[in-house]
Amino acid sequence: MSRNPESYNKGIEVLNDMVGEPGLKAIGAFEKFYPDFADFLVSFGFGEIYSREALDYKQRELITLTALITQGAFEQMPFHLNAALNVGLTPKEIVELVIHSAAYVGFPKACSAMTQVMTVFEQRGIKDI
Structure with a gap:
């Protein structure tokens, strides 16, 4: 999977807003084990879903x-x-x-x-x- 930089950066921003360091640490564990999963979780879950405005x-x-x-x-x-x-x-x-x-x-x-x-x-x- 290729990282979508815009979605990924937005996802990191949202994750940091919501849970701060513990959230980034949790993503880090996934990233260490299997980076594509971490990318998908951040880019899609937080960068595209949690960041929607409605x-x-x-x-x-x-x-x-x-x-x-x-x-x-x-x-x-x-x-x-x-x-x-x-x-x-x-x-x-x-x-x-x-x-x-x-x-x-x-x-x-x-x-x-x-x-x-x-x-x-x-x-x-x-x-x-």
Whole structure:
């Protein structure tokens, strides 16, 4: 795959805005293992999808977290929970998202998601919801 410099640079900018150094470090691990995957993830995921103008980062993270819960992709949640908090979602909004999801995806997935939320909140020192 050839890197689209414009999309890649925009993707790095978006990634840095949303999660900063931890996000760049995560991409670095993919880049070290298989650079084409990292290029695709940055160029497409962040450079072309997250950078679109119709939705803001908060709305996109609500959608992303919902999709992750629905899929049971809990290992991806810490990255996006941190991003969600960084772009302005409140802890209460995140907890309510998980509660609301329980009605549609079931309590087992909601419990797994809430465990991820609790871990990230603990790591960030978030106590008041």
